[in-house]
Amino acid sequence: MSAPRRPVRVLVCDDSAFARKVLRDVLSRSTAIEVVDTARDGIDALEKIATLRPDVITLDLVMPNLDGLGVLAAMPPVDAPRVVVVSSSASESDLVVRALEAGAITAIEKPTALATERLYELAGAVERAVLLAAEAKVHPASATPPVTPAAPFALPRHTRTKLLALGASTGGPRAITRVLAALPASFPVPIAVVLHMPVGYTEAFAARVNETSVLDVQEARDGLELIPGRAIIARAGMHLSVVREGERTVCALDVLPLETPHRPSVDVLFRSAAKLFGADVLGVVLTGMGNDGLAGARDLVAAGAQLIVEDASTCVVYGMPRSVAEAGLAAAEVPIDAMAGEILARIAAGAER
Template structure:
């Protein structure tokens, strides 16, 4: 059965181009379009689409307000179509925090030809979105209560590596916002293009007790800090004398991605060994499975997000099947495990 798509965009040209591109694929049926969220609400009721494509800046109700209401009342897969500006990147990251599963960049100029060039990506992401399982969330989610730190324990020398893809923005926000400022150093690879990771790191930094930033090449890795892999660059952990540091490079994609979770995990296995923890969160595909297995073989604690809590149970499933995952847990339990990864101060 074809995937039913509803397109929501105030631009008649964008609605037309998206309809043409998606309708070329026999597995996709565009069942309708809407110029704003008010009309979209009625068409969702009438047409029961499987996937929505959603513009952010629209009249009468902006896309973020609509998405917040939608995910509270009738959660469904939403693919954001956002402009390639810093404002657009900020809005797309916020949309993913609210439950959108992915994004497609909308070109600023030569819209028709630019969107045609993105046709294959658009089709692939609509099909991916159709396989996602968004869950209802509160319309105004409260900030999670940070977990308490044990003053008798030290995080010196401990490192946590986290890999995520589809659904990862919301999952990472849930985990990291619960951690105390005294948590171990955390390195994150989230599949994102350049530009979006800057917005993601900035927003996460505003929401958390830890210091969150994009990783920089050569930067020392410190407890209480979170380092996000920049879009389109691999992030590795290296040891420099008695300290850890970030290493960035532009090597070829690994497991189909740059940044790659496998690259991060393999480097952590080599540099930190049993002093590390690896977490594999929601996402499609197999990236991270091989690297997490290396971490487990090096003595690291290796955990996966539980199937029931994943938007897409792909990467954790692949890691579990590879024998890389010791146990699967909810996001809140994973946060508790990070807090427990601490070395006795006098050990």
């Protein structure tokens, strides 16, 4: 008989005493979680991380003395706790995106920035986020090599690939940022990206990636044209499909279908790409929880398209890529820092066919 699993040890960090009390209260209700202490600011948090060695830290971003981004930058390179960002409002969207790029596992939004009983509405979301984070693999920002942009890539005279479609979830902001930052400005096909993020954050994410990439990176909107060198990030809360509008390929946004676990859904993007371009799609599934993208991957492969997935060694959560690989749909499993090179090689090979 196996030994019972020990609770996830959590440190709560927030400059609001009331928020600390609420988070301690709601997390302590779970038998799977043990709140080991609270911290009032970033300096206090780093001291308690060093002595208590929690599994997970819930982290406010706007704090005196040392803010949340400072805590993430100062995390130990080995055995760092997983970080769940607890943000005050969508007004902190840029800070949240920066935190996710710096290695935070996920983010949840407080229902109010005020010290009111409404903060107890966080209960279910914060418990789920902590338990998800506890299962994730930590890749500290300090241990991640800088992105090296790809060398100029000559636009093939005849390129078979008409679309690069990427999907990701937990750990996806950093993974997508690294892939897009490593692609050249002369990238010969349009890119469509679905990432599971809270509503209100994808615009800030697209703007951040646009700053670090030589590509034109934009949040999706109806009718936005997909052109070579442009990467389109699906808007949180809306499915992204690719459709034909006359001679142009454009974005189409819709809340339907409603029954998908995620909106946007990687499956919806992949299926629309398979319908429109058939074999002329390169699909990529990056780190993420669950199996969103599996059904769409089946459609792509049935149409003759290629699928590559992120290797387990670099995934924060090896869920989405694993489901595709175990179904026998992946042409290759590639570590994240080799993904851009693999994409370029496959597009070049397709151009030669």
